[in-house]
Amino acid sequence: MKKTIALLFTCIGLVAFSQEKAQDPQEIEAIIVNAQTDEPLESVHVINLNQVKGTISDSKGKFRIPAAVNDTLYLTYLGFKPQKVRVTNDMFKFADTRIALTELAYALEEVIIRPYQLTGFLEIDVKNLPINTAYQYSISGLSKSYEAGNKNPSAVTKVLGAILNPADLLRNLFGKRPRQMRKLRQMKEDDQIRDLLASKFDRETLTELLQLEKVDIEDILSNCNYSESFIQTANDLQILDAISSCYEEYKVLNRGN
Template sequence: MRYFVVFFITLLSLSANCQTKVSGTIVSDITMLPISDASVININKVKGTTTDIKGNFTIEASVNDTLHISFIGYQPLKVRVTNDWIKNATATRIPLTEKAKVLDEIFINKYNLTGYLQIDAKLAPVQDKNYRYNIAGLPYGYEGGNNSPNAFNRIVSSAFNPADLLHNVFGKKPTEMRRLREMKKDDAVRNALANKFDRETLSALLGVTKDDIAEILERCNYSEEFIKTANDLQIMDAISGCYEEYKAVHH
């Protein structure tokens, strides 16, 4: 009995040691001032947090985990967790580099309007009908593959085409795709994605490129407007819905 108690205590000790955390301070690389509300996400554990008013954060992490750090107006940064960092009792200072402010070129299309409503209505561009469905955690819906024509047929066709992008991404990245469910559970991750439109964090979490994300959504019958304007949380929910359809067909 005594040996069992010792063994049990040892297991508890090892379990406690596995639940390690690291701390850091996010600062601007120019001013060295702290950056508050920066997003810090552990890609491996799919856990997230934000920095406080002093730029400090603490997050669960193990050796070799990768932290994805981002803030609006700054270049996102990936940081590998080392053994020394875990053993270090003080917070590690991590600088973020400000993005160069470059404005995209804007094109303004000219329409030769006549002043007659019936004629001008035909000259104005009209978008195709969007099919919509509810995305978890949002008060309104977005068009999606579930309810749009031929969406299911596109998923089915991927089963017979090994070169299809959905097969290459969903079939060959099962670990990354399983993160979708974990991403939905963590409020910090969801909040971070809801405030982002750059696909940087989402790409890091799923291990795919931004171009891959856009092409996945195209093949799942999402409109070009949705792909360009939706925030990262909405994009995540859209990919998750498409992935669940893909699994249903392939299993």
């Protein structure tokens, strides 16, 4: 009899545990407002950077999105400063959590561009001119040197990658971020994220999602034979698709090695 009761409680515990697991992932609900006016903001794009899920706030500033504690939400809205919000336990318990976005300042002070402050005295002006920090790297057997831009460990790697084999540079960039690169497929499958990226041209959302620097994105596409014009003018969705295509080619190449 005791064994039967113990078995019954064990089964109940397993059922309860499985129900809790079935409820994952949970969703949070919050309201986005203008920090200056406290008015709700409609059509704010919200992305869960950890789970690669996106949504948009409604006319009352409300949104719902799958999330877990310590996930990071990335909020963007035209004319407002992008903001990151860490998901906390209280967000699951209260539906009236308010997130305030700060409006960007449009007033720009007059700027006078003076590249160098010249006095007219040669001895003084020579000392004020900036020192060229673009270092040159020469390789035995090649007739000319190559400029890497600055003196850091990645500079030499980029020079060698560009000279010897573009695939080497891709391997260096992709190989260090396999987890971030796996997000590419998730991003392409989420319609909300795709719609957001289609309206973006600044690469800021892409850098947050992929944890890549803008210069890395440019290096990847350049070494996948995309033109400078495309890299500079394409919207973020086109850039995402180009990186994804490049990554698929890299995987095939890497598998061959």
